[in-house]
Every structure is written in C-alpha cells, then in structure tokens.
Amino acid sequence: xxxxxLRQALPNLTDPKLVDRxxxxxxxxxxxxxxxxxxxxxxxxxxxLVLEGSxxxxxxxxxxxxxxxxxxxxxxxxxxxxxxxSAARPSEIKAVVEEKASMLxxxxxxxxxxxxxxxxxxxxVSSTYQHRFQEMLTVLDAVxxxxxxxxxxxxxxxxxxxxxxxxxHTTHQEIANELGxxxxxxxxxxxxxxxxxxxxxxxxxxxIRDDFxxxxxx
Amino acid sequence: xxxxxLRQALPNLTDPKLVDRxxxxxxxxxxxxxxxxxxxxxxxxxxxLVLEGSxxxxxxxxxxxxxxxxxxxxxxxxxxxxxxxSAARPSEIKAVVEEKASMLxxxxxxxxxxxxxxxxxxxxVSSTYQHRFQEMLTVLDAVxxxxxxxxxxxxxxxxxxxxxxxxxHTTHQEIANELGxxxxxxxxxxxxxxxxxxxxxxxxxxxIRDDFxxxxxx
DNA sequence: TCCCTACTGTGATTTGGATCACCGAATCAA
DNA sequence: TTGATTCGGTGATCCAAATCACAGTAGGGA
Numbered sequence: 104x105x106x107x108x109l110r111q112a113l114p115n116l117t118d119p120k121l122v123d124r125x126x127x128x129x130x131x132x133x134x135x136x137x138x139x140x141x142x143x144x145x146x147x148x149x150x151x152l153v154l155e156g157s158x159x160x161x162x163x164x165x166x167x168x169x170x171x172x173x174x175x176x177x178x179x180x181x182x183x184x185x186x187x188x189s190a191a192r193p194s195e196i197k198a199v200v201e202e203k204a205s206m207l208x209x210x211x212x213x214x215x216x217x218x219x220x221x222x223x224x225x226x227x228v229s230s231t232y233q234h235r236f237q238e239m240l241t242v243l244d245a246v247x248x249x250x251x252x253x254x255x256x257x258x259x260x261x262x263x264x265x266x267x268x269x270x271x272h273t274t275h276q277e278i279a280n281e282l283g284x285x286x287x288x289x290x291x292x293x294x295x296x297x298x299x300x301x302x303x304x305x306x307x308x309x310x311i312r313d314d315f316x317x318x319x320x321x
Numbered sequence: 322x323x324x325x326x327l328r329q330a331l332p333n334l335t336d337p338k339l340v341d342r343x344x345x346x347x348x349x350x351x352x353x354x355x356x357x358x359x360x361x362x363x364x365x366x367x368x369x370l371v372l373e374g375s376x377x378x379x380x381x382x383x384x385x386x387x388x389x390x391x392x393x394x395x396x397x398x399x400x401x402x403x404x405x406x407s408a409a410r411p412s413e414i415k416a417v418v419e420e421k422a423s424m425l426x427x428x429x430x431x432x433x434x435x436x437x438x439x440x441x442x443x444x445x446v447s448s449t450y451q452h453r454f455q456e457m458l459t460v461l462d463a464v465x466x467x468x469x470x471x472x473x474x475x476x477x478x479x480x481x482x483x484x485x486x487x488x489x490h491t492t493h494q495e496i497a498n499e500l501g502x503x504x505x506x507x508x509x510x511x512x513x514x515x516x517x518x519x520x521x522x523x524x525x526x527x528x529i530r531d532d533f534x535x536x537x538x539x
Numbered sequence: 540t541c542c543c544t545a546c547t548g549t550g551a552t553t554t555g556g557a558t559c560a561c562c563g564a565a566t567c568a569a
Numbered sequence: 570t571t572g573a574t575t576c577g578g579t580g581a582t583c584c585a586a587a588t589c590a591c592a593g594t595a596g597g598g599a
Contacts, residue, residue, distance in 0.1 A: 524596085
C-alpha cells in the first residue's frame with residue numbers, strides 16, 4: 104500500500120494530516136530503469152518525491168554533453184525541481200530512472216501549502232536544499248580540480264554504494280557521458296585499473312574488488 | 322539610517338513588523354574592500370544580508386586553489402550560509418568584500434522564526450535558493466564545458482557589470498585565482514584580446530572596449 | 540636615489556585529455 | 570547462420586592548459 108511505502112521512505116513525516124494530504128493529492132507512479140523522466144527545456148508541474156528506487160540527475164550542455172550531478176534515492180526530492188517549478192521555469196537538467204522507481208508527484212500548489220502548514224514538510228524541503236548544495240559543490244570541486252582518473256574512481260565508489268553491489272552493469276560510453284568525457288579516455292583509465300588488479304573488465308560489466316575504496320584512499 | 326538602507330536594498334520586504342524585527346535583532350556592520358568575511362572551515366552563526374556593496378563568494382580547494390562562484394550584491398544573501406548555519410556546519414566557501422559593504426547579520430534563530438512568521442521572508446529565502454542554484458549550474462557548465470578563453474571573457478563581462486565600469490583594477494594573478502588556473506594562462510589570453518583590440522592592458526588595470534560584450538557574442 | 544618586490548611578458552616543455560582512425564570480438568536480429 | 574550493430578582496445582595525433590624558467594619593468598619604501 105502506498106501509505107506504507109511513503110512511511111518507509113520518509114519516516115520523518117509522521118504527521119498523519121500531512122501524510123493524508125500527500126496521498127490524497129499526490130500522484131503515485133512507477134517507472135522502469137532507463138525511463139527518462141525529464142529533459143532540459145521541459146516544464147515540470149509537480150515536485151517529484153522518490154519513494155523506492157533511484158533517479159539519476161544530470162546536467163546537459165547545449166551541444167549534448169552530459170554531466171552527472173547526483174542520485175535521488177528513497178525519501179529524496181530534487182532541489183532543482185523545487186526551484187524550477189515554483190518559478191515556472193524550464194528544467195535545467197535531465198532525469199533518468201536508474202533503479203525501478205516508485206514516485207509520488209506533489210502538485211506545486213499543494214507543496215506550497217504544505218510548506219506553510221507543516222513544519223515537517225518545511226524542514227524536509229530545507230534539508231533537501233542543504234543536501235543538494237553540498238552535492239553540487241562536490242561535483243564542482245571534482246570538475247574544477249580533479250583529474251579524470253580520480254573522478255572515475257570516485258564515480259565507481261559512488262555507483263557501488265548506490266547500487267549496493269560490486270558489479271557495475273554499464274558501458275564505457277555510459278560512464279564517459281556521465282563524467283562529461285570521451286569513451287576512449289574511460290576505456291584507457293579502466294584498463295589501468297585492471298592492470299593494477301583493482302577491477303576486472305567484461306563486456307557491459309565491471310567487477311570491482313571489495314577493498315576498492317580502501318585501495319584508492321592509498 | 323539603517324532602516325532606509327534596508328528598505329532600499331530590499332524593497333520587497335514591506336511588512337513593517339518584519340523590518341522591525343530585522344533591525345532590532347540584526348547586527349549592522351560595514352566592511353572595507355578586501356576584508357575576508359569567511360574562510361572555509363569557519364562556523365557562521367548568522368545569515369549575512371548584503372545591504373550595500375558586494376561580496377565575492379569563492380570555493381577553495383584543499384590545496385588552496387580557488388574558484389569564483391558568484392557575487393552577493395545589495396539585497397542578497399548567501400544560500401550556502403543559509404544551509405551551513407542551520408546545519409551548524411563549517412563554511413564550504415570563502416567570502417571577500419569586493420566593494421565597500423554594509424551588511425545586516427541575522428541571528429540564525431531569528432531567521433528561523435521569520436521563515437515561519439513572515440511570508441515575505443520565506444519567499445526571500447526561497448528565491449535566494451533558486452537564484453543560487455542557477456548560478457551554481459552556470460559555474461558548473463563553464464568549468465565542465467567551456468575553454469579558458471571563453472570563461473575569461475565571461476568573467477570580464479561579469480566584472481564590468483558588477484562594478485559598473487569598463488576598467489578592471491586587478492592583477493592577472495587575481496583573475497587566475499578566481500578562474501582556478503595559472504597566471505601565465507591569463508596573461509597570454511589577455512594579450513590575445515589586446516591584439517584583437519578588444520581590451521588594453523596596463524599595470525594593475527585592464528581597459529575594456531565599451532562594445533566588448535557585443536564583440537564576444539560574435 | 541636605489542633597491543626590492545610585485546606584476547607582466549614570453550619561450551620551452553610537459554601533460555591530460557580529446558579526437559581520429561581502425562580493429563576484433565561479442566551480441567542481436569533476421 | 571549470417572550480417573549488422575554495439576562494445577571495447579589501442580595507436581597516432583592534436584590541443585589546451587599547466588609548469589618551468591627567466592627577463593624586463595613599474596612602483597613603493599628606505
């Protein structure tokens with residue numbers, strides 16, 4: 104039942120009145136991996152709340168280059184959609200389902216009411232802003248100051264944690280897109296990691312040593 | 322009088338009760354250009370509201386490299402301090418006075434009360450988040466996808482507008498710091514712009530053609 | 540006035556990453 | 570089964586930027 108899923112995803116939202124309002128007016132939907140939820144330029148008219156699964160948020164350059172920003176996971180929402188939809192501006196980002204996701208879409212008017220009426224919702228929104236700012240700064244640091252090998256290793260760690268697995272089922276091209284670079288660059292860097300025995304490469308799969316994270320910490 | 326300065330900086334805050342509270346509990350201070358208001362790692366216990374002048378906000382890398390993020394100008398506040406101080410976390414950024422500034426520091430408890438009590442303040446905070454997210458994305462795009470020559474030209478335009486002048490009194494080193502690169506790179510790129518007659522270089526000063534912005538739009 | 544320091548200009552070299560040009564191997568669709 | 574497509578590997582080359590190494594010059598302070 105949706106109520107249970109919501110309770111599990113957002114245990115902090117204990118106020119039954121708040122939960123009722125969310126369930127009553129929010130739209131519950133599920134999506135399969137790979138589904139694109141949002142493209143740059145589209146307008147969004149509801150605040151997307153992730154209950155289960157995860158959503159990958161990316162920035163897209165005018166000539167199509169992408170850059171991974173962060174994941175939305177269970178109990179999270181997108182700060183950018185909060186800002187975009189209250190300002191009725193087109194999306195600045197692309198959102199793709201990573202793991203099969205169930206989501207609750209909160210109409211923007213309802214969201215604005217809830218901010219005023221429920222401290223729990225206000226706190227939730229405010230902590231979302233905090234959290235996302237933090238992540239944006241992290242990405243900024245990486246892009247501005249780190250070399251691609253380090254960024255790739257961080258990427259692998261992030262993915263492992265997010266998928267709770269040490270096998271990544273993805274292509275080099277896909278990784279390259281998310282890091283905003285070229286496929287060859289990623290292939291070569293992965294090869295270096297394989298030579299160091301930190302990972303093993305297969306077609307469409309990367310096997311990662313359990314102690315990968317300690318290894319990169321050097 | 323402080324009340325007038327506040328009214329001028331934030332004409333949207335019309336509610337006299339709100340203004341009274343800000344003036345009563347806020348601390349009014351002025352700072353000279355060059356004054357460092359905040360270093361990474363410091364804790365902040367108040368929301369800084371810029372009334373006059375401008376503040377330069379920068380990200381600092383662990384090995385001291387800097388990256389310009391945005392200016393705070395009259396009527397603006399720092400989204401990062403909003404998040405940092407409510408989470409009681411150390412600052413992630415560096416803030417330096419660019420133009421002689423007068424500021425009102427709002428104690429964090431007062432800020433939290435005002436968010437609940439005054440719609441005008443809530444809207445102000447919310448639009449600050451929006452605004453800053455936008456700017457972070459712009460910086461991210463620049464760092465991830467643009468070459469240094471383009472970034473430098475955008476930098477010059479931003480500075481011109483912000484200082485409302487077509488003379489920049491600064492050093493190549495300073496610019497390099499703000500763009501997170503090396504001085505030589507900036508010197509060479511500036512020389513190229515001078516050869517194209519778009520700017521003129523002097524010691525500690527760059528004279529910019531009035532139609533610079535149209536020129537770079539090509 | 541002279542010295543020192545900060546600022547600028549520029550060549551040489553290195554490097555990380557992007558781009559181009561292929562190749563073979565795995566996988567899929569007909 | 571076979572042809573086409575996708576994926577991964579790798580050499581060659583190019584380019585922006587970083588780094589190193591100086592040298593000249595303007596200004597400020599003693």
